[in-house]
Amino acid sequence: MKIPFGTISVTEKSKKLIADILETNRLSSGKYVRQFEIMFAELVGAKEAVAVSTGTDADALALAVLYDFNAQRGDEIILPALSFISTGNAVLQAGFTPVFVDIERNTLNIDPNKIEEKITNRTKAIMPVHLMGKPAEMDTINDIATQHELLVIEDAAEAHGAVYKGKNVGTLGDMAAFSLYIAHIITTIERGIVTTSRADFAEILRSLRSHGRACKCESCVLNQSSSYCGKRFSYGEDTDIRFIFERIGFSAKMNELEAAIGIGNLDIYHDILNKRRTNLYHLMDQFQIFNPYLTTIEKEPYEEIGPHALPIIVQEEANFTRNQLVHCLEKNGIDTRNLFSSMPTQCAGFKYLNHRLGDFPNAEYIGEHGIHIGVHQDLGRKEGDYILSVISNFLSQNKRSDGANKSPDRQSAVRHSKRKKF
Numbered sequence: 001m002k003i004p005f006g007t008i009s010v011t012e013k014s015k016k017l018i019a020d021i022l023e024t025n026r027l028s029s030g031k032y033v034r035q036f037e038i039m040f041a042e043l044v045g046a047k048e049a050v051a052v053s054t055g056t057d058a059d060a061l062a063l064a065v066l067y068d069f070n071a072q073r074g075d076e077i078i079l080p081a082l083s084f085i086s087t088g089n090a091v092l093q094a095g096f097t098p099v100f101v102d103i104e105r106n107t108l109n110i111d112p113n114k115i116e117e118k119i120t121n122r123t124k125a126i127m128p129v130h131l132m133g134k135p136a137e138m139d140t141i142n143d144i145a146t147q148h149e150l151l152v153i154e155d156a157a158e159a160h161g162a163v164y165k166g167k168n169v170g171t172l173g174d175m176a177a178f179s180l181y182i183a184h185i186i187t188t189i190e191r192g193i194v195t196t197s198r199a200d201f202a203e204i205l206r207s208l209r210s211h212g213r214a215c216k217c218e219s220c221v222l223n224q225s226s227s228y229c230g231k232r233f234s235y236g237e238d239t240d241i242r243f244i245f246e247r248i249g250f251s252a253k254m255n256e257l258e259a260a261i262g263i264g265n266l267d268i269y270h271d272i273l274n275k276r277r278t279n280l281y282h283l284m285d286q287f288q289i290f291n292p293y294l295t296t297i298e299k300e301p302y303e304e305i306g307p308h309a310l311p312i313i314v315q316e317e318a319n320f321t322r323n324q325l326v327h328c329l330e331k332n333g334i335d336t337r338n339l340f341s342s343m344p345t346q347c348a349g350f351k352y353l354n355h356r357l358g359d360f361p362n363a364e365y366i367g368e369h370g371i372h373i374g375v376h377q378d379l380g381r382k383e384g385d386y387i388l389s390v391i392s393n394f395l396s397q398n399k400r401s402d403g404a405n406k407s408p409d410r411q412s413a414v415r416h417s418k419r420k421k422f
Helices: 012-024 031-044 055-069 086-093 138-148 199-208 256-267 269-290 322-331 348-353 361-369 381-396 410-417
Strands: 048-052 076-080 097-101 123-126 151-155 175-179 192-196 309-314 336-338 370-374
Touching: 012 256, 031 048, 031 192, 031 256, 048 055, 048 199, 055 086, 055 123, 055 151, 055 175, 055 192, 055 199, 076 086, 086 097, 086 348, 097 348, 123 138, 138 151, 192 199, 256 269, 269 309, 269 381, 309 322, 309 361, 322 336, 322 370, 322 381, 361 370
Parallel strands: 076 097, 076 123, 123 151, 151 175
Antiparallel strands: 048 192, 175 192, 309 370, 336 370
16 A cells, blocks of 8 residues: 655646636736635635745745844744754744744644743744644743734644634734645645735735835736736836835745645635544544554644644654664555754754754654654545554564563554544
Protein backbone atom coordinates (compact mmCIF):
# COMPACT_ATOMS: atom_id res chain seq x y z
CA MET A 1 0.00 0.00 0.00
CA LYS A 2 1.20 3.51 -0.85
CA ILE A 3 0.33 6.40 1.45
CA PRO A 4 1.67 9.70 0.07
CA PHE A 5 2.08 12.64 2.42
CA GLY A 6 -0.26 14.96 0.54
CA THR A 7 -2.72 15.34 -2.31
CA ILE A 8 -4.58 18.05 -4.19
CA SER A 9 -8.24 18.27 -5.16
CA VAL A 10 -8.85 20.02 -8.49
CA THR A 11 -12.58 20.34 -9.04
CA GLU A 12 -14.49 20.48 -12.29
CA LYS A 13 -15.44 24.04 -11.43
CA SER A 14 -11.76 24.95 -11.18
CA LYS A 15 -11.04 23.35 -14.55
CA LYS A 16 -13.86 25.32 -16.16
CA LEU A 17 -12.71 28.57 -14.58
CA ILE A 18 -9.16 27.96 -15.79
CA ALA A 19 -10.41 27.38 -19.33
CA ASP A 20 -12.48 30.57 -19.18
CA ILE A 21 -9.54 32.59 -17.81
CA LEU A 22 -7.24 31.34 -20.57
CA GLU A 23 -9.79 32.45 -23.14
CA THR A 24 -9.80 36.00 -21.77
CA ASN A 25 -6.00 36.43 -21.74
CA ARG A 26 -6.40 38.24 -18.36
CA LEU A 27 -4.17 35.98 -16.30
CA SER A 28 -2.65 38.35 -13.76
CA SER A 29 -4.43 39.20 -10.50
CA GLY A 30 -8.02 40.13 -11.23
CA LYS A 31 -11.62 39.39 -10.35
CA TYR A 32 -11.07 35.74 -9.46
CA VAL A 33 -8.32 36.60 -7.00
CA ARG A 34 -10.71 39.08 -5.41
CA GLN A 35 -13.46 36.45 -5.35
CA PHE A 36 -11.14 34.01 -3.64
CA GLU A 37 -10.18 36.63 -1.05
CA ILE A 38 -13.82 37.38 -0.23
CA MET A 39 -14.66 33.68 0.08
CA PHE A 40 -11.64 32.97 2.27
CA ALA A 41 -12.37 35.89 4.60
CA GLU A 42 -15.98 34.76 4.98
CA LEU A 43 -14.89 31.20 5.72
CA VAL A 44 -12.43 32.25 8.42
CA GLY A 45 -14.70 34.95 9.85
CA ALA A 46 -12.34 37.85 9.18
CA LYS A 47 -13.37 41.13 7.55
CA GLU A 48 -10.48 41.16 5.08
CA ALA A 49 -8.22 38.69 3.27
CA VAL A 50 -5.29 39.67 1.04
CA ALA A 51 -3.87 37.01 -1.28
CA VAL A 52 -0.09 36.92 -1.75
CA SER A 53 2.49 34.78 -3.48
CA THR A 54 3.46 32.30 -0.73
CA GLY A 55 2.81 31.46 2.88
CA THR A 56 6.26 32.83 3.65
CA ASP A 57 5.32 36.14 2.03
CA ALA A 58 2.10 36.11 4.04
CA ASP A 59 4.23 36.13 7.19
CA ALA A 60 6.67 38.70 5.80
CA LEU A 61 4.05 41.14 4.52
CA ALA A 62 2.03 40.92 7.73
CA LEU A 63 5.20 41.83 9.61
CA ALA A 64 6.03 44.62 7.16
CA VAL A 65 2.74 46.30 8.05
CA LEU A 66 4.43 47.21 11.36
CA TYR A 67 6.59 49.82 9.61
CA ASP A 68 3.51 51.97 9.13
CA PHE A 69 3.11 51.93 12.92
CA ASN A 70 6.52 53.17 14.00
CA ALA A 71 8.50 49.92 13.81
CA GLN A 72 12.15 50.26 12.76
CA ARG A 73 14.39 47.83 10.92
CA GLY A 74 16.09 45.53 13.37
CA ASP A 75 13.22 45.62 15.87
CA GLU A 76 12.34 42.30 17.45
CA ILE A 77 9.68 39.70 16.77
CA ILE A 78 9.05 36.89 19.26
CA LEU A 79 8.40 33.47 17.73
CA PRO A 80 8.74 29.80 18.65
CA ALA A 81 12.07 28.05 18.14
CA LEU A 82 10.31 25.14 16.42
CA SER A 83 8.60 25.75 13.09
CA PHE A 84 9.15 25.25 9.40
CA ILE A 85 12.12 27.43 8.48
CA SER A 86 9.93 29.88 6.56
CA THR A 87 8.67 31.42 9.81
CA GLY A 88 12.15 32.53 10.80
CA ASN A 89 13.10 33.43 7.25
CA ALA A 90 10.06 35.71 6.95
CA VAL A 91 11.08 37.68 10.03
CA LEU A 92 14.49 38.34 8.48
CA GLN A 93 13.05 39.07 5.04
CA ALA A 94 10.78 41.68 6.60
CA GLY A 95 13.83 43.34 8.16
CA PHE A 96 13.30 42.33 11.78
CA THR A 97 15.30 40.39 14.36
CA PRO A 98 13.89 37.00 15.40
CA VAL A 99 13.78 36.36 19.15
CA PHE A 100 13.16 32.68 19.75
CA VAL A 101 11.23 31.05 22.59
CA ASP A 102 11.24 27.34 23.39
CA ILE A 103 8.12 25.23 22.90
CA GLU A 104 6.03 22.88 25.00
CA ARG A 105 6.72 19.31 23.92
CA ASN A 106 3.13 18.18 24.46
CA THR A 107 1.65 20.88 22.20
CA LEU A 108 4.60 21.62 19.84
CA ASN A 109 3.71 25.31 20.27
CA ILE A 110 5.42 28.29 21.87
CA ASP A 111 5.60 28.10 25.66
CA PRO A 112 3.58 31.15 26.77
CA ASN A 113 5.27 31.12 30.17
CA LYS A 114 8.61 31.94 28.54
CA ILE A 115 7.51 34.86 26.39
CA GLU A 116 7.64 37.78 28.78
CA GLU A 117 11.28 37.20 29.71
CA LYS A 118 12.18 37.78 26.04
CA ILE A 119 10.34 41.11 25.68
CA THR A 120 12.50 44.23 25.35
CA ASN A 121 11.88 47.84 24.40
CA ARG A 122 12.48 46.80 20.78
CA THR A 123 9.86 44.04 20.71
CA LYS A 124 7.04 44.85 18.27
CA ALA A 125 5.03 41.65 17.85
CA ILE A 126 4.52 38.06 18.91
CA MET A 127 4.15 35.49 16.13
CA PRO A 128 2.72 32.26 17.55
CA VAL A 129 2.69 29.26 15.20
CA HIS A 130 -0.22 26.82 15.29
CA LEU A 131 2.07 23.91 14.46
CA MET A 132 0.47 20.84 12.89
CA GLY A 133 -2.82 22.72 13.11
CA LYS A 134 -2.95 22.68 16.93
CA PRO A 135 -3.91 26.14 18.22
CA ALA A 136 -1.37 27.93 20.37
CA GLU A 137 -2.39 29.17 23.83
CA MET A 138 -3.84 32.38 22.47
CA ASP A 139 -5.54 33.75 25.59
CA THR A 140 -2.24 34.01 27.44
CA ILE A 141 -0.40 35.28 24.38
CA ASN A 142 -2.98 37.99 23.74
CA ASP A 143 -2.94 39.04 27.39
CA ILE A 144 0.84 39.44 27.26
CA ALA A 145 0.60 41.36 23.99
CA THR A 146 -2.02 43.72 25.39
CA GLN A 147 -0.02 44.35 28.53
CA HIS A 148 3.09 45.23 26.51
CA GLU A 149 1.30 46.96 23.59
CA LEU A 150 2.43 44.41 21.02
CA LEU A 151 0.70 43.13 17.91
CA VAL A 152 -0.07 39.43 17.48
CA ILE A 153 0.42 37.83 14.07
CA GLU A 154 -0.69 34.22 13.82
CA ASP A 155 1.34 31.87 11.66
CA ALA A 156 -1.60 29.71 10.62
CA ALA A 157 0.15 28.04 7.69
CA GLU A 158 -0.97 24.55 8.75
CA ALA A 159 -4.06 25.51 10.74
CA HIS A 160 -6.91 25.72 8.21
CA GLY A 161 -10.10 24.87 10.09
CA ALA A 162 -8.58 25.08 13.56
CA VAL A 163 -10.78 26.48 16.33
CA TYR A 164 -9.75 27.85 19.73
CA LYS A 165 -12.41 28.41 22.39
CA GLY A 166 -15.13 28.98 19.82
CA LYS A 167 -13.10 31.28 17.57
CA ASN A 168 -11.49 30.35 14.28
CA VAL A 169 -7.74 30.46 13.92
CA GLY A 170 -7.16 33.42 11.64
CA THR A 171 -9.25 35.72 13.86
CA LEU A 172 -7.34 35.34 17.14
CA GLY A 173 -4.72 38.04 16.59
CA ASP A 174 -4.29 41.27 14.65
CA MET A 175 -3.40 39.40 11.47
CA ALA A 176 -2.95 35.78 10.43
CA ALA A 177 -0.80 34.27 7.69
CA PHE A 178 -1.96 31.12 5.89
CA SER A 179 -0.10 28.94 3.42
CA LEU A 180 -1.98 27.66 0.38
CA TYR A 181 0.70 25.15 -0.58
CA ILE A 182 -0.31 22.01 -2.45
CA ALA A 183 -0.37 19.67 0.58
CA HIS A 184 -2.55 21.96 2.70
CA ILE A 185 -6.28 21.78 3.31
CA ILE A 186 -7.07 24.78 1.10
CA THR A 187 -4.64 25.10 -1.78
CA THR A 188 -3.97 27.28 -4.79
CA ILE A 189 -1.00 24.99 -5.65
CA GLU A 190 1.38 27.55 -4.13
CA ARG A 191 0.62 31.04 -2.71
CA GLY A 192 -0.61 32.34 0.65
CA ILE A 193 -3.12 34.72 2.19
CA VAL A 194 -3.34 37.13 5.15
CA THR A 195 -6.53 37.65 7.13
CA THR A 196 -7.33 40.64 9.33
CA SER A 197 -10.34 42.57 10.56
CA ARG A 198 -8.59 45.93 10.28
CA ALA A 199 -9.27 47.75 7.02
CA ASP A 200 -6.11 49.85 7.41
CA PHE A 201 -3.95 46.73 7.68
CA ALA A 202 -5.59 45.27 4.56
CA GLU A 203 -4.95 48.46 2.58
CA ILE A 204 -1.27 48.43 3.55
CA LEU A 205 -1.02 44.74 2.65
CA ARG A 206 -2.42 45.43 -0.81
CA SER A 207 0.20 48.11 -1.27
CA LEU A 208 3.01 45.91 0.05
CA ARG A 209 2.26 43.02 -2.30
CA SER A 210 2.51 45.39 -5.29
CA HIS A 211 5.89 47.03 -4.64
CA GLY A 212 4.50 49.50 -2.08
CA ARG A 213 2.32 51.35 -4.58
CA ALA A 214 0.13 54.25 -3.56
CA CYS A 215 -2.49 52.75 -5.88
CA LYS A 216 -4.01 50.15 -3.57
CA CYS A 217 -7.75 50.12 -4.21
CA GLU A 218 -9.07 46.61 -4.54
CA SER A 219 -10.00 47.06 -8.22
CA CYS A 220 -6.86 48.91 -9.35
CA VAL A 221 -4.27 46.75 -7.68
CA LEU A 222 -6.04 43.64 -8.88
CA ASN A 223 -6.26 44.86 -12.46
CA GLN A 224 -10.01 44.37 -12.59
CA SER A 225 -10.74 47.41 -14.68
CA SER A 226 -9.07 49.38 -17.48
CA SER A 227 -11.56 52.24 -17.27
CA TYR A 228 -10.80 55.80 -16.19
CA CYS A 229 -9.75 56.21 -12.55
CA GLY A 230 -10.33 59.58 -10.89
CA LYS A 231 -7.50 58.95 -8.43
CA ARG A 232 -4.86 58.40 -11.09
CA PHE A 233 -3.44 61.92 -11.02
CA SER A 234 -4.46 62.83 -7.49
CA TYR A 235 -0.82 63.27 -6.44
CA GLY A 236 -0.38 66.13 -8.92
CA GLU A 237 -0.69 66.98 -12.59
CA ASP A 238 2.62 65.38 -13.58
CA THR A 239 2.31 62.28 -11.43
CA ASP A 240 0.62 58.92 -11.93
CA ILE A 241 -0.57 57.19 -8.76
CA ARG A 242 0.34 53.85 -10.27
CA PHE A 243 4.00 54.87 -10.12
CA ILE A 244 4.01 56.47 -6.69
CA PHE A 245 5.51 54.14 -4.07
CA GLU A 246 4.66 54.97 -0.47
CA ARG A 247 6.68 52.23 1.23
CA ILE A 248 9.25 49.52 0.60
CA GLY A 249 7.24 46.69 -0.91
CA PHE A 250 7.31 43.21 -2.39
CA SER A 251 6.28 41.58 -5.64
CA ALA A 252 3.91 39.06 -4.15
CA LYS A 253 0.64 38.69 -6.06
CA MET A 254 -1.53 35.67 -6.78
CA ASN A 255 -2.64 35.09 -10.36
CA GLU A 256 -6.07 34.18 -11.74
CA LEU A 257 -5.27 30.54 -12.55
CA GLU A 258 -4.18 29.86 -8.99
CA ALA A 259 -7.26 31.61 -7.63
CA ALA A 260 -9.42 29.31 -9.75
CA ILE A 261 -7.91 26.27 -8.01
CA GLY A 262 -8.58 27.92 -4.65
CA ILE A 263 -12.19 28.77 -5.46
CA GLY A 264 -12.83 25.13 -6.34
CA ASN A 265 -11.20 24.04 -3.08
CA LEU A 266 -13.37 26.39 -1.06
CA ASP A 267 -16.48 24.88 -2.63
CA ILE A 268 -15.54 21.45 -1.20
CA TYR A 269 -13.73 22.76 1.88
CA HIS A 270 -16.01 21.19 4.47
CA ASP A 271 -15.81 17.79 2.80
CA ILE A 272 -12.01 17.98 2.72
CA LEU A 273 -11.87 19.22 6.31
CA ASN A 274 -14.19 16.54 7.67
CA LYS A 275 -12.35 13.70 5.93
CA ARG A 276 -8.97 14.89 7.13
CA ARG A 277 -10.17 15.56 10.66
CA THR A 278 -11.76 12.11 10.87
CA ASN A 279 -8.47 10.58 9.75
CA LEU A 280 -6.39 12.64 12.19
CA TYR A 281 -8.61 12.12 15.24
CA HIS A 282 -8.83 8.39 14.61
CA LEU A 283 -5.06 8.03 14.51
CA MET A 284 -4.58 10.31 17.52
CA ASP A 285 -7.06 8.26 19.53
CA GLN A 286 -5.50 4.93 18.63
CA PHE A 287 -1.97 6.23 19.16
CA GLN A 288 -2.40 5.83 22.90
CA ILE A 289 -1.55 2.13 22.53
CA PHE A 290 1.99 3.07 21.48
CA ASN A 291 2.81 4.95 24.68
CA PRO A 292 5.36 5.39 26.16
CA TYR A 293 7.51 4.77 23.09
CA LEU A 294 5.73 6.96 20.58
CA THR A 295 3.43 9.88 21.23
CA THR A 296 1.51 12.56 19.39
CA ILE A 297 -0.43 15.71 20.25
CA GLU A 298 -3.72 15.61 22.14
CA LYS A 299 -6.97 17.44 21.50
CA GLU A 300 -8.23 19.71 24.27
CA PRO A 301 -12.00 20.00 24.90
CA TYR A 302 -11.96 23.70 23.91
CA GLU A 303 -10.29 23.26 20.53
CA GLU A 304 -10.52 21.71 17.10
CA ILE A 305 -7.20 20.88 15.47
CA GLY A 306 -6.64 21.86 11.85
CA PRO A 307 -5.99 18.40 10.36
CA HIS A 308 -2.75 19.11 8.53
CA ALA A 309 -0.81 15.96 9.45
CA LEU A 310 -0.15 13.49 12.28
CA PRO A 311 2.97 14.36 14.29
CA ILE A 312 4.85 11.42 15.82
CA ILE A 313 7.55 11.83 18.46
CA VAL A 314 9.95 9.06 19.45
CA GLN A 315 10.13 9.13 23.26
CA GLU A 316 13.10 8.56 25.57
CA GLU A 317 11.77 5.10 26.50
CA ALA A 318 12.15 3.87 22.91
CA ASN A 319 14.88 1.39 22.04
CA PHE A 320 15.07 2.62 18.45
CA THR A 321 15.91 5.80 16.56
CA ARG A 322 13.76 8.08 14.48
CA ASN A 323 15.63 6.99 11.37
CA GLN A 324 14.84 3.33 12.08
CA LEU A 325 11.15 4.17 12.37
CA VAL A 326 11.26 6.27 9.19
CA HIS A 327 13.01 3.47 7.31
CA CYS A 328 10.27 1.03 8.36
CA LEU A 329 7.46 3.39 7.37
CA GLU A 330 9.01 4.31 4.02
CA LYS A 331 9.78 0.66 3.25
CA ASN A 332 6.10 -0.07 3.80
CA GLY A 333 4.96 2.74 1.50
CA ILE A 334 4.14 5.37 4.15
CA ASP A 335 5.56 8.76 3.20
CA THR A 336 7.11 10.73 6.06
CA ARG A 337 8.51 14.18 6.81
CA ASN A 338 10.74 15.24 9.68
CA LEU A 339 9.01 17.46 12.23
CA PHE A 340 11.12 20.54 11.43
CA SER A 341 14.02 21.81 13.53
CA SER A 342 14.98 24.23 16.24
CA MET A 343 15.66 27.18 13.97
CA PRO A 344 18.19 28.99 16.19
CA THR A 345 20.28 25.89 17.02
CA GLN A 346 19.66 23.30 14.29
CA CYS A 347 19.46 25.49 11.17
CA ALA A 348 22.78 26.84 9.89
CA GLY A 349 21.35 30.12 8.60
CA PHE A 350 20.66 31.31 12.15
CA LYS A 351 24.13 30.61 13.53
CA TYR A 352 24.87 34.33 13.46
CA LEU A 353 22.55 34.76 16.46
CA ASN A 354 25.09 32.76 18.51
CA HIS A 355 22.68 30.40 20.21
CA ARG A 356 24.03 27.05 21.39
CA LEU A 357 22.59 23.57 21.45
CA GLY A 358 20.77 23.21 24.72
CA ASP A 359 19.28 26.71 24.66
CA PHE A 360 15.94 25.36 23.35
CA PRO A 361 15.81 21.76 24.66
CA ASN A 362 12.20 20.99 23.77
CA ALA A 363 12.44 22.32 20.22
CA GLU A 364 15.75 20.51 19.78
CA TYR A 365 14.27 17.24 21.01
CA ILE A 366 11.45 17.44 18.48
CA GLY A 367 13.95 18.42 15.79
CA GLU A 368 15.87 15.20 16.47
CA HIS A 369 13.01 12.82 17.27
CA GLY A 370 9.86 14.05 15.47
CA ILE A 371 8.23 13.14 12.16
CA HIS A 372 4.81 13.69 10.61
CA ILE A 373 2.69 11.71 8.17
CA GLY A 374 -0.27 12.59 5.97
CA VAL A 375 -3.95 12.45 6.90
CA HIS A 376 -5.28 13.90 3.64
CA GLN A 377 -8.69 13.47 2.05
CA ASP A 378 -7.67 10.62 -0.27
CA LEU A 379 -7.06 8.39 2.76
CA GLY A 380 -9.63 6.52 4.82
CA ARG A 381 -10.16 3.82 7.44
CA LYS A 382 -8.25 1.19 5.48
CA GLU A 383 -5.15 3.36 5.23
CA GLY A 384 -5.44 4.36 8.89
CA ASP A 385 -5.52 0.75 10.03
CA TYR A 386 -2.57 0.00 7.79
CA ILE A 387 -0.51 2.77 9.38
CA LEU A 388 -1.35 1.49 12.85
CA SER A 389 -0.46 -2.06 11.88
CA VAL A 390 2.91 -1.10 10.40
CA ILE A 391 3.85 0.88 13.50
CA SER A 392 2.64 -1.86 15.85
CA ASN A 393 4.63 -4.48 13.96
CA PHE A 394 7.71 -2.25 14.09
CA LEU A 395 7.40 -1.86 17.86
CA SER A 396 6.94 -5.59 18.30
CA GLN A 397 10.22 -6.17 16.50
CA ASN A 398 12.05 -3.52 18.55
CA LYS A 399 11.32 -4.60 22.09
CA ARG A 400 13.73 -3.71 24.84
CA SER A 401 16.03 -6.53 25.79
CA ASP A 402 14.62 -6.34 29.34
CA GLY A 403 11.15 -7.04 28.03
CA ALA A 404 9.86 -3.63 29.12
CA ASN A 405 8.37 -2.92 25.70
CA LYS A 406 4.78 -4.14 25.78
CA SER A 407 3.77 -2.91 22.35
CA PRO A 408 0.63 -4.50 20.90
CA ASP A 409 0.84 -6.85 18.01
CA ARG A 410 -0.58 -6.02 14.58
CA GLN A 411 -3.89 -7.78 15.17
CA SER A 412 -4.54 -6.11 18.51
CA ALA A 413 -3.80 -2.67 17.04
CA VAL A 414 -6.37 -3.22 14.30
CA ARG A 415 -8.91 -4.62 16.77
CA HIS A 416 -8.44 -1.56 18.97
CA SER A 417 -8.85 0.75 15.99
CA LYS A 418 -12.24 -0.75 15.13
CA ARG A 419 -13.83 0.38 18.36
CA LYS A 420 -14.79 3.69 16.79
CA LYS A 421 -15.89 4.71 13.34
CA PHE A 422 -13.15 6.22 11.18
